[in-house]
């Protein structure tokens with residue numbers, strides 16, 4: 001009787017590969033973990049258990065399983081695990097993206113969504129985005145005159161840095177006011193460090209050894225960030241210009257002095273949140289545009305079809321305006337298809353369970369780390385026909401969207417921890433992609449054929465192209 005009852009009450013973890021003592025399955029992650037985990041999920045199933053170091057990790061790899069974790073049991077999985085990189089670079093996880101679930105996270109999410117990421121604020125910053133994009137178009141027009149190759153990846157990254165700094169910090173940031181490596185490089189290094197598996201996060205007993213040198217690098221990046229943010233905040237505090245338009249730093253500083261304990265936040269919180277907004281916006285959107293352009297160059301028929309849509313709706317006598325985006329249906333499909341095959345945060349951000357939970361009959365222990373493999377979900381053959389093919393037409397007549405309602409397409413996540421910057425991101429991605437495709441034809445350098453374009457991915461919290469996208473523009477408009 002006892003043995004029967006025991007069997008009945010036994011908690012069964014999801015299936016998964018057995019690992020080595022101590023290291024667990026860390027060696028299975030390979031160079032590009034989303035692909036390695038996708039392969040393992042084909043063997044063990046869409047809810048898989050792995051021990052990564054000493055940490056219980058659950059990997060979610062199908063739309064149905066993702067719905068269970070991000071909708072049905074959303075609250076239980078709404079926290080984040082502690083990570084070394086965030087400890088050093090985000091002031092002991094005082095930022096918004098990695099804060100554990102609770103009242104602080106709720107307060108910060110509200111401040112950010114109301115004061116930077118609401119539709120009203122996005123519209124308010126529209127002239128800034130237009131000015132910066134116009135400058136980029138002028139730069140490419142110069143390149144047309146000089147008939148030279150341009151580094152699209154580098155220019156997109158600079159465009160995004162300028163737009164983001166102006167929206168968040170109220171001004172562009174030149175490299176010379178940062179550490180000698182330059183602003184964009186340090187932010188990119190920070191993103192890389194957050195995304196790279198750090199052994200200390202998986203085997204806490206060896207954290208102090210810093211075997212990969214990642215903690216040392218995180219501390220150096222944190223020091224550069226801190227000096228920079230202190231300078232920006234001081235400039236805002238000391239500014240006597242009464243005509244200056246209020247930016248996000250001013251808003252955050254108004255909470256520092258708040259009498260209301262519900263709203264009050266300290267200087268370290270402000271710096272951590274500013275960093276989140278910079279990191280959240282700077283690298284993600286340009287990377288999506290970079291992948292979209294790569295796919296369009298690789299698929300000339302899709303490029304032509306998108307250019308035809310722009311010709312019909314916008315015409316060749318003017319550039320694309322943000323107000324045109326609503327009715328550009330094929331552009332919407334191209335962006336969705338890009339995000340399906342290249343979700344720039346392919347493993348999202350890690351979630352952590354706050355309680356024991358049972359999902360599909362499997363026991364998920366409290367404090368498990370949960371990884372949702374958006375990269376694998378976008379390639380699930382049960383959800384997508386011919387999943388490896390770049391084919392925007394698959395969205396014709398389909399209501400599937402990227403906003404977190406449809407679990408087969410999760411580039412921005414879903415549920416409580418879903419991306420709060422989605423609306424801003426989609427506006428920027430669509431506007432920049434449309435403008436570059438409308439204003440220019442693009443040819444690969446040195447006679448390279450579209451089929452020869454290297455599409456290798458470089459894994460990190462944001463997955464970039466391993467090689468910069470280079471191309472030669474020629475101008476299309478009649479103005």
Ligand code: HEM
Nearest residue numbers: 097280281284285345348349411412413417418419421425
């Ligand atoms: C195309 C661009 C972007 C993509 C693909 C993207 C994707 C994501 C994803 C997948 C997550 C994690 C969701 C989860 O863990 O469940 C996330 C979280 C987040 N994103 Fe984005 N994002 C983008 C742009 C932005 C922008 C422009 C901002 C802000 C200016 C931003 C700020 C954040 C923040 C603060 C979080 C953490 C939310 C939380 O933990 O509550 N993102 N994003």
